[in-house]
Amino acid sequence: MIEYFKRHPDKVIEPLLQHIELVLITLVISIAVTSVLTVIAMRSERVSRVMNNVLAVVYSVPSLALFALLIPVTGLGRTSAIFVLTLYNQYLLLRNFTTGLREADPAACEAAKGIGMTDMQILYKIRLPLARKAIFAGIRLAVVSTIGIGTIAAAINAGGLGVLLLEGLRTIHTAKILWGSILSAGLAIIINRLLKLVENRM
């Protein structure tokens, strides 16, 4: 295994970097999309519930099936992967964002309304800062989930650590399988730990 890395360092490092890139791009797009959805969801309890239910159904579709379904639409490659991963993230992010914002100190929100803040001002000035921990927890979950599901994206040519796993499995190449699994699991565990540390400081 170490031998394999010494001989082909690029074949290990490149998928790792690709994977991190995939996760980062997905994360940025996901947060942007969720922010818009959150503002919509905060306006009405009912809309929020419908959105959550729809996203829960989407989330329950196995990732390989969803990737396959999208090939006719967005084709093979990274765009499809980012699309699917963003879709999955919406469930994790939106639920955490809206719950955190809704459950922000009710007395503070009531007082804010009573002294004459608009709903938007309450959202940005009171709820958002008070919900930052829940929001950050949602982001952490989404990152870890993206790292995991992202390995399957290799099946539609999106690159990343999944490439090592798939190739390794096809050719029964133990070193590749080990590098693929250790790096993807390690990445998820380390990032989770780091983000958890930040979260606890908030």
Place this chain on the structure above:
Amino acid sequence: MSVIIYDKVCKRFESSKGYAVDHVSAEIGEGEFITILGSSGCGKTTLLKLTNRLYDPDSGRIMVAGKDISSVDPVELRRSMGYVIQQVGLFPHMTIRDNITAIPALMKWDRKRIDDRADELLSLVGLEPSEFRDRYPHQLSGGQQQRVGLARALVLDPDIMLMDEPFGAIDAITRLNLQNELMRLHRELGKTILFVTHDINEAFKLGDRVMVMNEGRLLQFDEPHEIARHPADDFVSTLIESARSQEHFWTENEE
């Protein structure tokens, strides 16, 4: 001159059978200290929240300073009245100064004016500005927090103050101090105050006039000694009796 007029105001909630507020009519004069007395669920908080459009009535009209409030923008209306609640509801992530001046900051007052106003109000409610302005709410006692709540409500110098059981969660001795200071503030600032409470002693001590409410209806609206002398119905007499019997307990113990 009446500054607030309730004209056959009704409000009911989907979840309950009867009216929360049932055809309430009353007129409140400028500068009056009005207490609204009743047990929980009698509609006293609903009546208060109808006054700054946290709720809108199903029927009837509320006039404030000569204007039907249904035609006034709710945010504007709320900014023209102070609002204080039992849970205080200070913003935990803001300093005391930022709590007091949250609305002026949104209205883009300049820094100097904001700082001066915060200090002025802290002094007014009996908190030393240099000691308190940079603290966070959780570093204050319950009584101190409510003083800040009061300062926040006064920041735009409103003519009307709405107070929903502001001292309900505060220990007896601190409450007594706060009551006395509120009476002092009322004398000094001459604001119209609507003060909701379930404590008959508090209602009679503070109020120039007292509204007695039960099951959404306004049973009696008069000066405390008038209510004590001529209770309007059985409910009010029972209320007075209960307060008297407690008083008895103390005088007997002294003898």
